[in-house]
Amino acid sequence: MALAERPGVAVDWLPYTLDIPSFLGAAELDESGRDIVGERNAHQWRRVRYIYMDCRREARRRGIVLRGPKKIFDSTPAHLGFLFARRRGSPRDFHDRVYERFWRRELDIGDPTAIASILDEVGPGASGFDAWCAEEGRTELAEIQRDAEEAGVFGVPSYRVGDELFWGTERLERVAERVSRRDPA
Numbered sequence: 112m113a114l115a116e117r118p119g120v121a122v123d124w125l126p127y128t129l130d131i132p133s134f135l136g137a138a139e140l141d142e143s144g145r146d147i148v149g150e151r152n153a154h155q156w157r158r159v160r161y162i163y164m165d166c167r168r169e170a171r172r173r174g175i176v177l178r179g180p181k182k183i184f185d186s187t188p189a190h191l192g193f194l195f196a197r198r199r200g201s202p203r204d205f206h207d208r209v210y211e212r213f214w215r216r217e218l219d220i221g222d223p224t225a226i227a228s229i230l231d232e233v234g235p236g237a238s239g240f241d242a243w244c245a246e247e248g249r250t251e252l253a254e255i256q257r258d259a260e261e262a263g264v265f266g267v268p269s270y271r272v273g274d275e276l277f278w279g280t281e282r283l284e285r286v287a288e289r290v291s292r293r294d295p296a
Contacts, residue, residue: 125255126190131183139182177214189220191248199235
């Protein structure tokens with residue numbers, strides 16, 4: 112987000128929906144922490160544990176609470192909410208509120224009603240959200256997803272500078288270098 116504040120840098124924030132079960136297997140934890148779906152193999156569980164350990168490590172550095180979800184959510188409603196907020200001028204507020212609450216396990220990002228409540232909280236309001244989601248919003252989100260995949264996007268966060276793709280927060284330094292070398296014209 113600090114990169115977006117640099118003079119001459121324009122950032123186009125777009126949502127990307129991960130199909131987590133396709134590469135990490137489906138999972139859902141019961142109250143005791145046992146997987147009740149049982150589709151992940153040992154390698155996938157090691158990857159998942161590492162990913163969350165790494166994310167928590169970075170979150171602690173920033174003073175953020177991050178608790179891994181107990182199930183795989185369909186993030187489509189949250190992504191539609193972001194696009195709706197973006198059209199109405201408050202995508203950052205929406206993003207920050209959703210991000211914080213999701214990682215504290217206080218928000219079901221797959222619940223359109225919960226997402227509408229966030230839209231009401233951050234200012235754009237949820238009036239027209241349901242109708243927009245039913246047609247125009249889903250079409251826009253599908254186009255963004257298709258365009259991202261055609262550009263080589265496979266995960267989040269991903270960054271494009273011109274035709275160059277970068278993936279992961281550890282690549283932000285390289286993104287900043289690339290942005291600094293760009294011809295402002």
